[in-house]
Amino acid sequence: MAEVLDTAQHGNKAHTDGGWDLVPVQTRSDRFKSVDVQDFQTVTGREAVWKFAPIDQLDTLLNGELDGSRYGYEAAEVEGISLAWVPRAEATLGQAGTPEERGSAAAWTAVQDVLTVTVTGEDEKTLRLDRNAFGPAARAAHTIIEAKAHSRGLVILENTGDAQLSENVEIVVHDEAQLTVVTVQEWSDSAKHLASHFATVGRNASLKHIVVSLGGKVVRVNPSIHLNTDGGGTEALGAYFADAGQHLEQQVYIDHDAAHTRSRVTYKGALQGEGARTVWIGDVLIRQSGTGTDSYEQNRNLVLSDGTRADSIPNLEIETGDIAGAGHASATGRFDDEQLFYLMSRGISEEDARKLVVRGFLLEVVNQIGNAEIEQRLQEAIDASLAESVR
Template sequence: MTATDTTPAALGTEAAIAAPIVPIQTRSERPWSFEPADFGVPTGREVNWKLSDVRRLAPLFVDEETETGEPGIDYDVAALTERGLLVESSGHDAPVRGEIFRPEDVVSAIAWQRCANALHVRLPEGKEQAEPAIVRLHGTGADRHANAHIVIEAMPGSIGTVVLHHSGSARYAQNVEIVVRDGARLTVISVQDWQDDTVHASAHQAVVGEGAFLKHMVVSFGGGVVRVNPSMRLAGHRAEGEMFGLSFADSGQHIESQVFMFHEGTETRGNVLYKGALQGIGARSVWVGDVLIGRDATGTDSYEKNQNLVLTDGARADSIPNLEIQTGDIAGAGHASATGRFDDEQLFYLESRGIDEEEARRLVVIGFLMEIVQKIGVPEIEARLAEAIDEELRRGAGLAPASKAGA
């Protein structure tokens, strides 16, 4: 186990008895390893698992060969091959793979070990892609286990968008390694449009070079348990990063994102905004946002915010923003979190203009979530998500104002 390790095994039996185990206090001290055995099986008491649905995620904790025969995930990358955007990536030592990626939990370590070959998407140097590069990943069955490592690399001066679109059913462990070279401008959008029997855990790790820009978006609607944890390291001078998220959890769904933005370079700029809506018994969303401004990150300007709209009784949203600042020479830093019900004044305004209550509620939710949808910049995806939001709301038609349920 690399980095900070305070487990009894690391301390030794006698030391563990003599000294209390000190929990990891900051996101930057989290240990990492490429070996699954170094992590052990999560119990739900660990800092990065305590809000997760470990019972339903348990199949992804097993380190074993996946079944032979029909693959758990079908990849549709024919269009990328035609455009020359795919790069051969065979073996764990392939170029770029592992350049910045470090597994921080057992699921990520298993995916690293069990997926020998990566899917490597590269945007050519100095060129702008007129159309987004869309990778369609379709799960072939909830009983099929699949592991994946995906590399997205934007070469210096390149401009483009890469979309990971997930559908079907699967038990899917996924690593996504994102490298934005100096001067590049990249947008990465991960859409989780799974069937309700899917279990999906994904770790996205990104580094942004000098004068480069990365917009990272996580959009989660479908799936039984969806855990997409993105981290972004603004390493270069004047690197910029935006991290946006949108989720809609229905009855029995667990949608989670633990977000980390690390300001490492000087004069970096960062913005994090995640929004979620929840309806139905057992609907659950978890958002943990960590921002670290490093010792040398002078001139940093950073802000993070999470907002959740709870539509019915029986739904729960957990929201935990954290901000760690190691230098006082910054332009600004802040964080905010809010979870609540419908705004009665907004409803009154709409109803006073002849709109019935159900339609008024629908318009309020759409207006709340569309702020994120409109940041995507891909008309095809924006239109599909607008339809998905409307479908979710009509599925829960007749939403009544919640009385006292805790959020």
């Protein structure tokens, strides 16, 4: 357990969620970390990491008792990819990261059994892990996805049905490996899901990480990718579609901690309906050790109706002048009138033109998953949402 300082002020300890002592945290890497939920104060909503979230809807996941036992899933056998449940005491936790906030720490503390996914072999292979049996009880989960050296694979976490889930996913990509991890949230309308994904990428290895969030009442998926070995690279991609009353959030952190690493971050979202809310925060840190870094992050949001809100906050910290390039961009707006005019001038109705624009906007990300069946299903899900209220 991390040491608790006794420099209390107004009832808060010195390392409240997000961390502070005499001065505020100055850089993303300085945030307080612990695997014990008791080391974090009760979330108030004033913390930097929680200030956009509807914490009143997350009380059970943040403060309640979580069931950390094994859960049911469906997955076909795939040569070169093994799955196994490992008791917590026997699992190697913390290879890829450590919780920085109470939700992640609560899941880490409560989990009893860890699901391990191990990818071996240089041939391309795909595992689809169908997780649809969590049920309405509050649960904790921990998954470790490990790609051995020189291996290649695609791992898809398909989340459907009802859930009150807080989880941690550790992704370890060893030297020269190429791994794609996709997490798809198509939860029921009442589901709530907090997820922290931690990744570490080896020498000349690559990780493609894709988040697709379409369903659920509150869905918050936060990937943190650590490029701490020379030549490592990552693509962090996301697509989300928020309907009325939905809160979809993602906080992305890319840590360039070695020479000649590369990252590309692209998240695209659409919002429609009263109370639809999305949050995207992108943090990129290029440390002094990150010489030769090549990095770029962007977020695009398309507003389809009144009564929605999209928060988009890109952050870039650079601690060395010796880089190949770095930049960030953010934009939120309505339809491009020129695109609509072009389509309508070719005999397409305004309603169908709007659907085509949104579909193409989001499928730029979805079509990079690398599994035709999943891509087609998500295209149909996006079309179904558009059919309801794009006018």
